[in-house]
Amino acid sequence: MNILLAEDDKRLGKLMTHLLKNEFHLVNWVKNGKEAYELARFSEYDIIILDWMLPGETGLSVCKRLRDKGIHSGILFVTAKDSNHDIITGLDSGADDYIVKPFEFNELLARIRAISRRKEKPVEELITIGDFVLNLNTHELFRQNHLIELTKKEYQLLELLMRNQNQVMTREVLFEKLWGYDSEVSDNALDALVKLVRKKIDVPGFPSFIQNVRGIGYKVRNTYV
Incomplete structure (x- = not known):
């Protein structure tokens, strides 16, 4: 799958990029909300992984703006925010799923697969x-x-x-x-x-x-x- 990863933590971003590529995924890694929004608008991604607290523009704002523009890529929030209110806010903004840090990489992969199955437009095989x-x-x-x-x-x-x-x-x-x-x-x-x-x-x-x-x-x- 073609994946956009927006994560400003360099250590975590590098690790996630490496692990996702090892699973044969294509990955673009960016470190701020503005770049994530621009890339997602003009490139076709199967999955967009957004950190909630991105510099410049939050992942929450990016998610809302992408949905307003009619972008239908699967969106997964990755964040340390774990209250019920935050989870509901994230999903209501247009995200398909939500995973709380720290997490097991196998769980992340499972959630990516689940999102791809649920999307109206199946991932091309x-x-x-x-x-x-x-x-x-x-x-x-x-x-x-x-x-x-x-x-x-x-x-x-x-x-x-x-x-x-x-x-x-x-x-x-x-x-x-x-x-x-x-x-x-x-x-x-x-x-x-x-x-x-x-x-x-x-x-x-x-x-x-x-x-x-x-x-x-x-x-x-x-x-x-």
Whole structure:
């Protein structure tokens, strides 16, 4: 799933981002309410995780404004506020669920799954481009019904590109989503990852499924063999 995490606690935000990515989710992590609101307005997220007390604009305010704009993404509050009044206020603002700090990560995952099941628009399960079919639930790639074995990072790269098949994904965006801004991974890691994926999925005699857009980033071909 594509997840927006708004959490100003750097330690917790980094940990949650790492754990969510380990579960094959795509994660954008922001640290203030204004950025969370802007990203949620103009990008499509399956789940938005909001800390209540964000700097600049509270999670409560962000939630209300997003619902007023007709944003239907699942919204989960993560907060230390645990009174019945606070819980009712959060849910009445438009949130789908509420989890109180500290919490077990498995509980967070369970609540994310529950929200995705309840939404009117189910999370898309398959992305098909030409002969390729990417299963978002099982994290598997098939070509003409044949399974192509992928590592976690290889799958995440393909999901990012195939979800955004009509646009170029910049190197900066891909790197941030796959490794994070503060990662110590080399700048060449993205090119090396693309090379590994191409070796597994490309068909001899045909252009690569993953196109290199010089000076910008990568995209996938809308049609392929």
